[in-house]
Amino acid sequence: MGETWFQREFLTGRRLAFNVIFYGLHFFFFGYGWHSQATNTRLAGLNSLGFSVWTSRGAGLVLAFDGGLILIPMLRNIIRVVRPKVQFLFPADENIWFHRQVAYSMAFWSMVHTTAHYVNFINVERTQIRKQSAQMIHYTQPGGITGHFMLLIMMLIYTTAHHKIRNQCFEAFWYTHHLAFFFMIGIYTHATGCFVRDSVNPDLIATFPFYSTRHCLGYLSWRFIIWPGILYFGERVYREYRARRATRLSKVLVHPSGAMELRIVKPSFKYTAGQWLFIQVPELSSFQWHPFTITSAPEDPYVSIHIRQVGDFTKALGDRLGVGPSVVAAMTTAAMKGSERKDVYTGSRGDFVEIDSSTSALGLPAVRIDGPYGAPAEDVFNCEVAILIGAGIGVTPFASILKHIWYRQKKGNLGTLRRVEFFWVCRDAPSFGWFQSLLQEVEAAQADPNFLRINVYLTQKIGEDMLWNIAVNDAGAEYDPLTLLRTRTMFGRPDWMTIYGRMHQVIESGQYLPGSKSQLKTKVGTYFCGPGVLAKAIKEACVHHSSSSVDFSFAKEHF
Numbered sequence: 001m002g003e004t005w006f007q008r009e010f011l012t013g014r015r016l017a018f019n020v021i022f023y024g025l026h027f028f029f030f031g032y033g034w035h036s037q038a039t040n041t042r043l044a045g046l047n048s049l050g051f052s053v054w055t056s057r058g059a060g061l062v063l064a065f066d067g068g069l070i071l072i073p074m075l076r077n078i079i080r081v082v083r084p085k086v087q088f089l090f091p092a093d094e095n096i097w098f099h100r101q102v103a104y105s106m107a108f109w110s111m112v113h114t115t116a117h118y119v120n121f122i123n124v125e126r127t128q129i130r131k132q133s134a135q136m137i138h139y140t141q142p143g144g145i146t147g148h149f150m151l152l153i154m155m156l157i158y159t160t161a162h163h164k165i166r167n168q169c170f171e172a173f174w175y176t177h178h179l180a181f182f183f184m185i186g187i188y189t190h191a192t193g194c195f196v197r198d199s200v201n202p203d204l205i206a207t208f209p210f211y212s213t214r215h216c217l218g219y220l221s222w223r224f225i226i227w228p229g230i231l232y233f234g235e236r237v238y239r240e241y242r243a244r245r246a247t248r249l250s251k252v253l254v255h256p257s258g259a260m261e262l263r264i265v266k267p268s269f270k271y272t273a274g275q276w277l278f279i280q281v282p283e284l285s286s287f288q289w290h291p292f293t294i295t296s297a298p299e300d301p302y303v304s305i306h307i308r309q310v311g312d313f314t315k316a317l318g319d320r321l322g323v324g325p326s327v328v329a330a331m332t333t334a335a336m337k338g339s340e341r342k343d344v345y346t347g348s349r350g351d352f353v354e355i356d357s358s359t360s361a362l363g364l365p366a367v368r369i370d371g372p373y374g375a376p377a378e379d380v381f382n383c384e385v386a387i388l389i390g391a392g393i394g395v396t397p398f399a400s401i402l403k404h405i406w407y408r409q410k411k412g413n414l415g416t417l418r419r420v421e422f423f424w425v426c427r428d429a430p431s432f433g434w435f436q437s438l439l440q441e442v443e444a445a446q447a448d449p450n451f452l453r454i455n456v457y458l459t460q461k462i463g464e465d466m467l468w469n470i471a472v473n474d475a476g477a478e479y480d481p482l483t484l485l486r487t488r489t490m491f492g493r494p495d496w497m498t499i500y501g502r503m504h505q506v507i508e509s510g511q512y513l514p515g516s517k518s519q520l521k522t523k524v525g526t527y528f529c530g531p532g533v534l535a536k537a538i539k540e541a542c543v544h545h546s547s548s549s550v551d552f553s554f555a556k557e558h559f
């Protein structure tokens, strides 16, 4: 029987270690909060309420812990800097996943905390240990007001963060998530009401934090958890400042598949291959920042990104640049037929049209970029063999990585890297236009035909007409008729188990890396960018074929 969902998510390798530490800490804080409330003799009055008050205190402490923790994975700039040093300890690239785990935990403990408090308030009203009604505590005291306010914000944030809503209306997710600012204010001020006290009336004072610690007990956690909040706020201010540094959109190219390539000049922007950035076009929206992978190499004199027009922002940008969806549709149809219209653009599928901004009264729009973020591809140079796999739009990071490898190859500075296998899995033929010129260049520049192998897969079902076209054009041709590369396109989905199996075999036999020492383990790093289902299949193949002589590692980039 295969591995169950529970085994995979909770009981394997690093996940098990994570779960033991993560949930262990949560239960520790819950127990500590419960214990410090229950054993505090100064709180004998409140403790007469029993389990509910101990539960609310324990869950409250867990929530304070989570309130500090949830912002840490969002400190993108700090993570980028510390990533190389902490990667051995935990996967820093999984920051969004971690953010989500903390969010799930907060949802659970909020329910525990709120339910326990509702019981507390009803019992206060029933027993009259304080002369207050439950409703008064709920709606007139700081703890009750901030608590309800935070619950409302959580409901908005959690519902709009659901992947279905996020995919349909990213703006709803994006703007609602900024309510987190008010949520954090709520968490830091939740205790100002002095609900937990040893006096009959709250001992409120006029100066910050507006309650006296002589009678108001506990709730000092905000002094610790405010730091991630300060750091996050500092990062946002720094990002704003950095994004305002001189930036110019110097060129826009449109590839036949419809992808727009923006070339931006920003001298202060430093990055490494494989990273991504946020772009803003203030003319279209002064609030929206959209992430795109950097497709240029650090050695290039510009920063480039390739944009597919899929929704409001990207289509509006296309329209603004004069290559809106209708122009793209015409180009895509032409490319599908393999008969590019000469009046739209000239040349082969790999060519592009440069937008001539001088003919437009508006010129090119102003842009701002923020970043870089994400994992640099420098790890590639630490393995002997790099397997780079891009699926669809996921090919973008590899444009930069392949160019960077090429620049380093020219300088004779490849580190331990001896061979590169590049896989590009594409659904339809026009998409090949994207990086075909780049791949052609890289392929042509190879002195050693074995250093870089390009494997292109077309997964789309092929019609009879197209099949004929391919057959006629392919016969005896030096270049593949679809990609114009020397490598032949393969049709259908790649069988990863077989591919990795064969790879393992040839490495072990010594044919793949001649001269490598057989007693050493060959390090083969896989770098993948694309959909989750494919990632799973590739990872399984890596794990299955790893052995004492060949170590297949797997890393993926999320879009």
Ligand SMILES: Cc1cc2nc3c(=O)[nH]c(=O)nc-3n(C[C@H](O)[C@H](O)[C@H](O)COP(=O)(O)OP(=O)(O)OC[C@H]3O[C@@H](n4cnc5c(N)ncnc54)[C@H](O)[C@@H]3O)c2cc1C
Pocket: 166, 167, 168, 169, 170, 171, 276, 289, 290, 291, 292, 293, 294, 305, 306, 307, 308, 309, 310, 311, 312, 313, 314, 315, 393, 396, 558, 559
């Ligand atoms: C790390 C990363 C790298 C990316 N690199 C590329 C690239 O090289 N080329 C490319 O064409 N696309 C890339 N994308 C996707 C690109 O960000 C979205 O296509 C773009 O933001 C769509 O915006 P829209 O308003 O036109 O479309 P919408 O219809 O609003 O959204 C289409 C899809 O994009 C997502 N999306 C929308 N806005 C954002 C945002 N601000 N942040 C994250 N996701 C968003 C939505 O959830 C939805 O799934 C990348 C995304 C990520 C997260």
